[in-house]
Ligand SMILES: Cc1cc2nc3c(=O)[nH]c(=O)nc-3n(C[C@H](O)[C@H](O)[C@H](O)COP(=O)(O)OP(=O)(O)OC[C@H]3O[C@@H](n4cnc5c(N)ncnc54)[C@H](O)[C@@H]3O)c2cc1C
C-alpha cells in the first residue's frame with residue numbers, strides 16, 4: 001500500500017523511528033512527525049474524501065488552517081492530522097466522507 | 112448605455128427587499144406576466160433569510176388565529192410543487208423533506224401544554240388537524256438517539272424542512288431566469304405616490320413602477336408610512352449553532368435540532384429582545400448546546416464549527432402583515448416571521464392577490480389595524 005511519496009524526507013538529525021499503522025499497515029515515521037506528515041511520507045494520499053461529494057483530498061496547509069488533513073486517529077474521526085503528533089502504535093485511518101456521530105469501532109482490528 | 116440604463120429603471124412592479132419573502136412573492140408575480148424588479152440593500156443588510164433554521168413548520172402555528180394555521184398548512188401543501196419548479200428552473204435541489212416533524216420536550220408539563228394547544232387547534236379546524244402526542248418510547252421509534260431526559264414530543268406529519276441557503280439561491284436564479292431584475296441599489300430612501308404608479312428613490316437613482324410591494328423585513332417599518340401603511344415590526348434575535356457534518360442519524364426535523372441533507376447539524380431556537388444586535392453570546396450558545404445534548408446525547412462528541420445570530424421580523428402577535436394601501440392603491444405590505452414555511456404561499460396565492468387584487472383568502476385578519 002505505501003507507494004512513492006512526493007515528499008522525500010530531509011535528514012535533520014537523530015530523531016527516533018516510531019511505528020504507527022495507517023489503515024492497518026505498519027509505517028515507520030520519525031518521532032515528532034505529525035500524523036499528516038506520516039500519511040504524506042508514506043504516499044498514502046488521498047487521505048480523505050469529502051462528506052458532500054466524496055471528492056479526494058490530502059493534507060495541504062500543514063498548520064491547522066484548512067482542515068484538508070482530517071483523519072481517524074485512534075478511533076476518533078475528523079481529527080486534524082497536521083496538529084496531532086505521532087505516538088508509537090498510533091492507529092491512523094483515512095477519513096472516508098462524513099464522520100459518524102457515535103464513536104467508531106473496527107471489527108477488523110483484533111491483533 | 113445611458114438609454115438602456117434608463118429604460119431598465121421602469122418596471123410593472125417593484126419589490127423593496129429581496130429576502131425569502133420578496134423573492135418568493137416576485138416569482139409568483141412573474142407568473143402573471145409582470146415585469147418585476149427587486150430593489151435590495153447591500154450585503155451589510157440585516158437578513159433573516161440568511162440566518163434561519165429552515166423549517167417548513169405547521170404544528171402549533173396559528174394557535175390563536177385559525178386563519179394563520181390555514182395559510183401555514185396551505186403553504187406546506189404547496190411546497191413540493193414550488194420545490195419541483197425550482198429544480199426544473201435552476202437545477203438546484205432545495206432539499207425539501209416533508210415526512211413529518213417532532214417537537215421534543217424535556218418536561219412532562221411542556222408536552223401536556225403542547226398537546227392541549229394542538230387539541231384546541233384541532234377543534235378550531237373542525238377536527239382536521241393531524242398530530243400525535245408521543246412518549247419517549249414512541250419518540251425513539253422515529254429517532255432512536257433521543258436521550259433518557261426526553262419527556263416526550265408532539266408529532267405532526269405535515270412538518271418538514273428545506274436547506275434555506277439553497278432556497279435563497281434557487282429563488283434568486285429562478286427569478287433572474289424568468290427575466291426579473293435585482294438591483295442592489297442600497298437602502299430605499301423614499302417612495303412617492305404619483306398620479307399613475309410610484310417613484311422610488313435609492314442611493315443609486317430612481318425607479319418607476321405601477322405597483323410597489325414592501326417586502327423589506329425590518330426595513331418595512333420606515334417604508335410603510337410612505338405609502339399610507341403601518342408596519343409595526345421589531346427585531347427578535349435567534350442564535351444558531353452548527354456542528355460538523357456527520358452520517359445521517361436524525362431522519363426527521365425537530366423544533367430545536369435538525370440535520371441537513373449534507374449531514375450538517377443545526378441547533379437553535381433562542382428568542383431574545385436585544386434590538387438590532389445580531390451577534391452571539393456565550394451564555395445563550397451554552398444554553399442551546401445544553402438542551403440539544405440532553406435531547407440527543409450523541410451530539411456531545413461533535414465539534415461546533417460555526418455560530419451566528421439573526422434577527423426575526425416580529426409583530427406583537429407573531430402573525431404576518433399582508434395589507435394593500437387604501438390611500439395609495441397599488442402599494443402592498445408583505446412581511447412575516449415564518450418566511451420559509453410561507454414561501455410557497457407567497458409564491459402562489461399571495462402573489463395572485465397582488466397581481467389581480469382579488470382573493471378568496473381571509474387576508475383582512477392580517478392587516479395592521481389589529482394592533
Ligand atoms: C434564527 C432564525 C430562525 C428562523 N427559523 C425559521 C424557520 O425555521 N422557518 C421559517 O419559516 N422561518 C424561520 N425564520 C424566519 C425567516 O427567516 C424570515 O421570516 C424570513 O427570512 C423573512 O424574510 P424577509 O425577506 O421578509 O426578510 P429579510 O431576509 O430580512 O430580507 C429583507 C430584505 O429587505 C432589504 N431591505 C430592508 N430595508 C430596505 C430598504 N429600505 N431598501 C432596500 N432594501 C431593504 C434587506 O436588505 C433584506 O435583504 C427564522 C428567523 C431567524 C432569525
Ligand code: FES
Nearest residue numbers: 062065066067082
Ligand atoms: S493540513 Fe491544513 S489543517 Fe491540517
